[in-house]
Amino acid sequence: MENLLRPLIVVGGSVVLTLFIGWATDRLLCKADRSHPETPLWGLLRRGRIPYQLVLCAAMLRGSYDEAELLQDHKVAIGRTLTLVLIGAAAWLAIRMAAAVVETSYSRYARVHRDAARVRRVRTQVSLIMRVVSAVVGVVAVAAMLLTFPTFRAAGASLLASAGILGIVAGVAAQSTLSNMFAGFQIAFGDMVRIGDTVVVDGEWGTVEEITLTFLTVRTWDERRITMPVSYFTSKPFENWSRGTPQMTGIVYWHVDHSAPVEAMREKLRDILRECPAWDGRAYGLDVTDTTPNTVQVRALVTAKDADDIWTVRVTVREQMIRWLTEEHPYALPRVNTADALVPPGRPDGFPFPDGMPPRQRRVHETPRADR
Numbered sequence: 001m002e003n004l005l006r007p008l009i010v011v012g013g014s015v016v017l018t019l020f021i022g023w024a025t026d027r028l029l030c031k032a033d034r035s036h037p038e039t040p041l042w043g044l045l046r047r048g049r050i051p052y053q054l055v056l057c058a059a060m061l062r063g064s065y066d067e068a069e070l071l072q073d074h075k076v077a078i079g080r081t082l083t084l085v086l087i088g089a090a091a092w093l094a095i096r097m098a099a100a101v102v103e104t105s106y107s108r109y110a111r112v113h114r115d116a117a118r119v120r121r122v123r124t125q126v127s128l129i130m131r132v133v134s135a136v137v138g139v140v141a142v143a144a145m146l147l148t149f150p151t152f153r154a155a156g157a158s159l160l161a162s163a164g165i166l167g168i169v170a171g172v173a174a175q176s177t178l179s180n181m182f183a184g185f186q187i188a189f190g191d192m193v194r195i196g197d198t199v200v201v202d203g204e205w206g207t208v209e210e211i212t213l214t215f216l217t218v219r220t221w222d223e224r225r226i227t228m229p230v231s232y233f234t235s236k237p238f239e240n241w242s243r244g245t246p247q248m249t250g251i252v253y254w255h256v257d258h259s260a261p262v263e264a265m266r267e268k269l270r271d272i273l274r275e276c277p278a279w280d281g282r283a284y285g286l287d288v289t290d291t292t293p294n295t296v297q298v299r300a301l302v303t304a305k306d307a308d309d310i311w312t313v314r315v316t317v318r319e320q321m322i323r324w325l326t327e328e329h330p331y332a333l334p335r336v337n338t339a340d341a342l343v344p345p346g347r348p349d350g351f352p353f354p355d356g357m358p359p360r361q362r363r364v365h366e367t368p369r370a371d372r
Contacts, residue, residue, distance in 0.1 A: 048096035054089035091141035260332035
């Protein structure tokens, strides 16, 4: 009877005690979350309740397994398994707790600071820091698991002796990976590009969606994803439209006839912008910037608070100005001149014949157009 009750009490008691402590801790976190709605820390800590209970259960079973006197023939294997579970659960819990603390710090920073560029910079740094922390904790956990096996502990001395050579070989083999990793740190803390920035890379316009230690993802305006190594942004030029202030100035061009009412176009541009919500009201202007034998080039300058709004302002101005010219001033639209040239002053016939032209050719040219 004792052989049956002892393992039941030890194992069952550990499981029941784990569930009770986990439930009590979760209730306390819920109460703290309701009492302090200004911080998301307590709600984020609740995400770690599963690894927390695994740590408790594995620790209690590992400490009380000898008292259970259960499966004595497999005592070593069961003890090692519980140790591995304890290490893995502890690493999982550490990552969840670090994520909760970092996310809380970022939320508090974003709530206090109104500068969107600074908030995006901190967000980029926080995401990369969390990836580094997760990688370090994972490596340490795996190393601790391996050290629980006597074979790996015995091989430790020989591995340390050859660590220098292995490090050189690994460095040469992983040169590209290491360069991308250092480039990721440079991007995160050098404030070159941040999550949420509007960039132009290889002629593609988009928004930075994700930054890791090795690659960067840009979401284009047509919902495509461009994945590039982070070393690209440290070795090649690119456009960052969100660098500094997000305010932008846009340009709209038209080719119109020489008789186009430029002053009326300036007034119409002002009216269009006043009715466009995306215009920030900072500045606007319209000027003639170039001429050709058939048209003149008119350029409008408009402003907006960011890249998305400047696109809206440009397409709105372009469309409404063309519609207004078509309806109110159709003569101002580009056309091909097919009319006869004006008669030069001082020659009533309008044909300056060169000297030496034969009389027959002169008679042909002098013949009225209707008689030809």
